[in-house]
Amino acid sequence: MKRERCGLRRWRVAAALAIWECILASPGDAAHAATPVFIGSKQFTESVVLGELATALVRASGGSAQHRSQLGGTQVLWQALLQGEIDLYPEYTGTLEQEILKGDGARGEAALRTALASHGVLMSRPLGFNDTYALGMKASRARALGIRSISDLRRHPELRFGFTNEFMDRADGWPGLRARYALPQADVRGLEHDLAYRGLDADTLDVTDLYSTDADIAYYHLQILEDDQHYFPVYDAVWLMRADLKARAPAAVTALTRLEGKSDAGAMAAMNARAKLQRVPEARVAADFLSATLGVTVGSQEPGRAERILHRTEEHLALVTVSLGAALCVALPLGIVAARRPRLGAVLLAGTGVLQTIPSLALLVFMIPFLGIGGPPAVAALFLYSLLPIVRNTHAGLTGIPAPLRESAEALGLSPRARLWHVELPLASPSILAGVKTSAVINVGTATLGAIIGAGGYGQPILTGIRLDNVALILEGAVPAALLAVAVQALFAGAERWVVPLGLRLTHRD
Amino acid sequence: MLSLRGVSKSFGQTQAVRNVDLAFAPRTTTVLIGASGCGKSTLLRLALGLVAPDQGSVELDGEGVDARSAPALRRRMGYVIQDGGLFPHLDARSNVGLMARHLRWEAERTEQRVLELSRLTRFPETALDRFPVQLSGGQRQRVGLMRALLLDPEVLLLDEPLAALDPLVRAELQDALREIFRALGKTVVLVTHDLAEAAFFGDRVVLLRDGRVEQSGTIRDLVQAPADEYVRRFVRAHRTFQVNGAGAGREA
Numbered sequence: 001m002k003r004e005r006c007g008l009r010r011w012r013v014a015a016a017l018a019i020w021e022c023i024l025a026s027p028g029d030a031a032h033a034a035t036p037v038f039i040g041s042k043q044f045t046e047s048v049v050l051g052e053l054a055t056a057l058v059r060a061s062g063g064s065a066q067h068r069s070q071l072g073g074t075q076v077l078w079q080a081l082l083q084g085e086i087d088l089y090p091e092y093t094g095t096l097e098q099e100i101l102k103g104d105g106a107r108g109e110a111a112l113r114t115a116l117a118s119h120g121v122l123m124s125r126p127l128g129f130n131d132t133y134a135l136g137m138k139a140s141r142a143r144a145l146g147i148r149s150i151s152d153l154r155r156h157p158e159l160r161f162g163f164t165n166e167f168m169d170r171a172d173g174w175p176g177l178r179a180r181y182a183l184p185q186a187d188v189r190g191l192e193h194d195l196a197y198r199g200l201d202a203d204t205l206d207v208t209d210l211y212s213t214d215a216d217i218a219y220y221h222l223q224i225l226e227d228d229q230h231y232f233p234v235y236d237a238v239w240l241m242r243a244d245l246k247a248r249a250p251a252a253v254t255a256l257t258r259l260e261g262k263s264d265a266g267a268m269a270a271m272n273a274r275a276k277l278q279r280v281p282e283a284r285v286a287a288d289f290l291s292a293t294l295g296v297t298v299g300s301q302e303p304g305r306a307e308r309i310l311h312r313t314e315e316h317l318a319l320v321t322v323s324l325g326a327a328l329c330v331a332l333p334l335g336i337v338a339a340r341r342p343r344l345g346a347v348l349l350a351g352t353g354v355l356q357t358i359p360s361l362a363l364l365v366f367m368i369p370f371l372g373i374g375g376p377p378a379v380a381a382l383f384l385y386s387l388l389p390i391v392r393n394t395h396a397g398l399t400g401i402p403a404p405l406r407e408s409a410e411a412l413g414l415s416p417r418a419r420l421w422h423v424e425l426p427l428a429s430p431s432i433l434a435g436v437k438t439s440a441v442i443n444v445g446t447a448t449l450g451a452i453i454g455a456g457g458y459g460q461p462i463l464t465g466i467r468l469d470n471v472a473l474i475l476e477g478a479v480p481a482a483l484l485a486v487a488v489q490a491l492f493a494g495a496e497r498w499v500v501p502l503g504l505r506l507t508h509r510d
Numbered sequence: 511m512l513s514l515r516g517v518s519k520s521f522g523q524t525q526a527v528r529n530v531d532l533a534f535a536p537r538t539t540t541v542l543i544g545a546s547g548c549g550k551s552t553l554l555r556l557a558l559g560l561v562a563p564d565q566g567s568v569e570l571d572g573e574g575v576d577a578r579s580a581p582a583l584r585r586r587m588g589y590v591i592q593d594g595g596l597f598p599h600l601d602a603r604s605n606v607g608l609m610a611r612h613l614r615w616e617a618e619r620t621e622q623r624v625l626e627l628s629r630l631t632r633f634p635e636t637a638l639d640r641f642p643v644q645l646s647g648g649q650r651q652r653v654g655l656m657r658a659l660l661l662d663p664e665v666l667l668l669d670e671p672l673a674a675l676d677p678l679v680r681a682e683l684q685d686a687l688r689e690i691f692r693a694l695g696k697t698v699v700l701v702t703h704d705l706a707e708a709a710f711f712g713d714r715v716v717l718l719r720d721g722r723v724e725q726s727g728t729i730r731d732l733v734q735a736p737a738d739e740y741v742r743r744f745v746r747a748h749r750t751f752q753v754n755g756a757g758a759g760r761e762a
Contacts, residue, residue: 407555411584412609413584422608502641
């Protein structure tokens with residue numbers, strides 16, 4: 001029974017994706033008839049590099065692969081894997097034990113394998129490095145305070161902690177660590193990993209969580225604090241893949257095993273450093289590593305900037321136009337109903353208002369169980385955000401029509417529909433158009449967040465740029481997004497000429 | 511014939527109309543007059559079915575005006591409000607012809623009717639393409655009248671149609687209106703708070719107070735035989751009428 005429901009959901013997700021791919025399809029795409037292996041990665045450099053390694057290995061084995069880069073956190077990736085949005089992604093054994101399979105209580109490789117099998121997931125052998133959590137602070141500051149281990153932190157309750165949001169919430173993160181070591185610090189904030197390093201460097205933070213293979217440890221002269229009570233578990237990197245992948249793409253699975261045990265902590269840290277500090281594209285880093293250690297040559301294609309921006313523009317426009325178009329079709333009737341039936345109207349306005357208060361990140365992630373990852377959930381979230389301004393302005397425009405005018409239309413003997421069509425909507429049109437304009441501009445901005453769940457668009461370079469501390473990349477997304485917002489404004493200024501009747505645009509006698 | 515029988519209407523705590531009986535004979539002009547808030551405008555809105563009476567009934571030629579019948583009956587009644595009540599997004603021609611469009615008249619028929627009405631109301635044909643903001647107050651009122659007359663209704667209901675106009679335009683339009691009323695032989699109900707205007711138009715004048723009919727009769731009745739102290743005070747309050755129209759008073 002449960003499996004059937006899952007099947008239904010997969011089908012629904014597949015249908016949503018298919019429609020979306022149609023919207024975005026370019027003629028050339030039809031050539032790739034074989035379904036590619038979808039590879040996911042989390043929102044940090046090491047995961048992206050591993051994702052590129054997997055992509056390159058599958059391609060080198062003759063298969064087709066697509067990397068859905070920096071999708072988000074553990075739960076997003078795990079859910080995407082279970083639902084078949086992706087076929088494989090790099091994970092860590094510690095995360096499996098402490099977070100994903102917490103309920104199963106599985107410890108050790110064999111137990112994990114068994115527990116994963118019940119979810120239809122296979123685990124590879126460890127790739128060769130242990131990227132455990134660690135706490136770190138600036139080496140100079142640690143020396144000055146005489147801090148060498150996590151236990152030493154107890155003597156300094158004034159220290160400011162800044163942790164990644166995931167570490168803040170995970171059972172094996174801050175809550176457990178605080179309890180184990182009885183840490184007294186009160187100034188503890190959640191923030192982006194990459195911002196935390198900059199915070200340490202600028203002395204606005206004292207301690208952060210980091211990964212032991214982070215490139216930034218050497219770069220920022222950080223000291224790793226000894227985990228003297230052995231709190232953090234082992235985080236061996238592994239591939240997690242869907243069990244059905246073996247049947248669908250056996251060559252790809254075999255190719256992936258070639259990396260097992262081949263990448264030690266030093267090699268991984270070096271790759272992270274190349275990607276992050278020297279700003280070498282992850283695909284290139286992965287290709288170079290594979291050719292050096294496995295003798296595998298991969299032709300890495302890196303599209304030029306203009307091509308990238310064009311592609312992002314297509315994705316972004318698709319997100320905005322589809323969501324805004326759908327919102328218009330729904331919000332306009334809702335606004336009319338709200339104006340006609342005051343009591344129902346109050347409910348409608350309150351409802352759309354509540355939608356607006358849901359943080360965009362949360363809404364995007366809420367959508368994943370229903371619509372998977374990529375374009376469809378992002379469109380759904382953007383659609384919901386676009387409702388309020390249009391509903392509210394339609395309602396305000398219609399209820400703002402002076403009573404004598406409304407009664408004049410009624411007194412003529414016009415039917416309600418004719419009154420709406422010939423009198424009320426034209427009179428409300430400036431207000432309605434303003435609402436659509438507001439929605440569109442908000443939509444263009446919010447759509448950049450879609451990249452977090454794999455929807456692409458201008459958010460993709462912004463996300464990568466933040467991760468790599470690369471301002472040029474951030475601007476590659478931010479500048480076109482700003483230009484698009486300005487263009488949308490201009491478009492609506494033009495639209496006013498044919499949407500708003502001439503008589504309403506005249507202000508005085510000619 | 512338009513008639514109201516035992517009609518009462520309240521808005522919240524305010525009783526706007528109290529048990530009013532009025533019948534408007536065909537081809538006569540009746541003026542409803544009274545202080546602000548006496549219920550005179552509400553009577554017109556009741557007649558059109560824009561508001562429903564709490565008690566009593568409204569009838570046009572024996573047919574009750576209610577939510578179901580009102581849309582059809584309204585086409586037999588023309589309604590003109592202060593400043594014309596024109597739709598700002600439509601030019602003068604479209605304002606006048608809106609109902610024709612709704613009823614799918616042929617363009618030629620509509621145009622003929624609009625031109626006919628513009629001659630009747632002395633509205634310049636060249637101004638038919640203008641939007642309400644491009645028209646003078648008097649012109650807007652003429653367009654409002656044309657719109658009300660489009661379907662050649664038996665009844666014309668005018669709610670302070672001239673209140674917003676300056677005196678010269680107003681006098682000119684008063685002449686034009688009276689001429690039109692007489693020429694067309696409509697049943698006219700006109701609301702005003704100006705006794706001089708009431709005297710000028712009214713075959714019959716109905717003075718209202720707090721939603722009740724205080725006195726109904728010719729202007730001569732009101733001036734010479736006021737029903738009570740309130741009517742006397744109301745008549746006397748119109749000083750300009752008394753000073754300028756002293757002769758008229760004696761004539762009456």
